[in-house]
Amino acid sequence: MVLNNIEKLLEKYDNGETSLKEEQLLKNYFTSDNVAPHLEMYKPMFAYFLVNQQEQFTKDVPLKTTRKFNYKWISVAAVAVLMLGFYLGTSTTKSELGTYEDPQLAYNEVTKSLEMISKRFNKGTATVGYLNEVNKGAATLNYLNEIENSTNIIFKNNK
Amino acid sequence: MTQTEFLNIVMPFKDKVFRVAKRLLISTEEAEDATQEILLKLWKNKKKMQEYKNVEAFSMTMTKNFCFDKLKSKQAQNLKIVHSNYEDGNTSLQKQVELNDSVNWVGRIIEDLPEQQRLIVQLRDIEEYDLDEIAKMLDMNNTAVRVNLSRARKTIREKLTNTHNYGIK
Numbered sequence: 181m182v183l184n185n186i187e188k189l190l191e192k193y194d195n196g197e198t199s200l201k202e203e204q205l206l207k208n209y210f211t212s213d214n215v216a217p218h219l220e221m222y223k224p225m226f227a228y229f230l231v232n233q234q235e236q237f238t239k240d241v242p243l244k245t246t247r248k249f250n251y252k253w254i255s256v257a258a259v260a261v262l263m264l265g266f267y268l269g270t271s272t273t274k275s276e277l278g279t280y281e282d283p284q285l286a287y288n289e290v291t292k293s294l295e296m297i298s299k300r301f302n303k304g305t306a307t308v309g310y311l312n313e314v315n316k317g318a319a320t321l322n323y324l325n326e327i328e329n330s331t332n333i334i335f336k337n338n339k
Numbered sequence: 340m341t342q343t344e345f346l347n348i349v350m351p352f353k354d355k356v357f358r359v360a361k362r363l364l365i366s367t368e369e370a371e372d373a374t375q376e377i378l379l380k381l382w383k384n385k386k387k388m389q390e391y392k393n394v395e396a397f398s399m400t401m402t403k404n405f406c407f408d409k410l411k412s413k414q415a416q417n418l419k420i421v422h423s424n425y426e427d428g429n430t431s432l433q434k435q436v437e438l439n440d441s442v443n444w445v446g447r448i449i450e451d452l453p454e455q456q457r458l459i460v461q462l463r464d465i466e467e468y469d470l471d472e473i474a475k476m477l478d479m480n481n482t483a484v485r486v487n488l489s490r491a492r493k494t495i496r497e498k499l500t501n502t503h504n505y506g507i508k
Contacts, residue, residue: 194496196489200467221503224441225495228449229464231442237357239371241378243342 183216190222340385348388349378352395355466356402362461363406365450373409377401399468399476403458410454441502448498449491456491463488 189206192198198206209215210226280286356377361370377398381388391397449457455477462473470488474481 194489194492196470196485196492200469203464203467221499222496224445225499228442228445232358232465235358235361236354237371237374239375241375241382243345243379243382 186216186219190219340388345382345385345388348394349381349398352398353378355395356398358465359399359402359458359461360406362449362457362465363403363454364409369409373402373405377405396472396476399462400478403477407454441499444502445495445499448495452491452494456487456494459484459487460491460495 186206186209189198189202193203193206207226207230210219210223211230215223280289353374357370357374360373360377361367364370364373380401381394381398388394449460452460458477459473462468462476463470468476470481470484473479474484477484
């Protein structure tokens with residue numbers, strides 16, 4: 181009865197029509213010790229399948245966690261540096277600007293500094309004075325007009 | 340995805356990848372290299388892995404393609420034949436030697452099969468995948484898989500019967 185069943189299964193097996201469960205039955209039968217003599221030739225096949233199922237991959241795989249450089253953090257750092265710069269810049273300029281409480285004292289200070297400015301200014305304009313010499317030179321160049329007059333006369337004659 | 344998460348996904352089928360690779364490439368070393376390569380490829384694309392419905396089937400398809408590429412390439416000209424060790428404590432020494440020999444003989448018969456059939460036998464009889472799964476992995480029709488499987492099984496049986504009955508090898 182069992183043998184009959186196995187033979188039927190084998191035929192189905194050869195046609196590729198057995199389900200995985202039925203194949204498991206066949207495998208169990210052929211790996212057991214009491215296999216019918218006329219089916220003996222199937223034994224090594226199923227034994228082979230069983231052996232090969234147990235083969236394992238033993239080599240280990242080097243999984244490298246390649247850390248990618250994160251460019252986000254560069255922008256964060258840049259922003260931090262900029263903020264620091266602004267903070268330091270504003271704080272230093274503020275501390276240098278002093279104010280005077282007493283108006284008279286403030287007035288004196290302003291006149292003093294304005295005086296200084298005008299003095300420096302006059303000094304500057306005085307050095308520009310030599311530009312008058314250029315004008316003088318240009319004035320003496322007027323005699324060139326005389327040459328033009330005479331050339332005009334010559335051209336008139338040519339006509 | 341962390342390394343442990345990745346390993347949890349990959350560990351269950353890494354042996355299968357190796358065995359399929361070995362079935363196609365025959366040499367153990369080649370198969371080890373192929374498996375390593377495939378696992379590394381998976382690791383590199385680990386971000387995309389969540390999108391795949393069935394990572395295992397996807398890896399099998401990858402393995403198949405990778406091994407076929409390898410076989411086509413010139414590197415694969417000098418393949419070695421390596422036999423796996425076989426152990427069986429129950430049978431007597433005489434029987435064991437006999438059985439060992441015939442078991443190896445099955446291996447040689449399978450090696451002689453066309454690549455496609457070899458792969459299908461491996462996936463079905465050793466890795467025990469469903470026919471539909473195999474069809475998906477190999478990008479084949481369900482019936483085509485069945486026909487190939489049937490042909491392979493018949494060839495194996497025929498050759499085994501010859502060996503068994505007449506000792507023709």
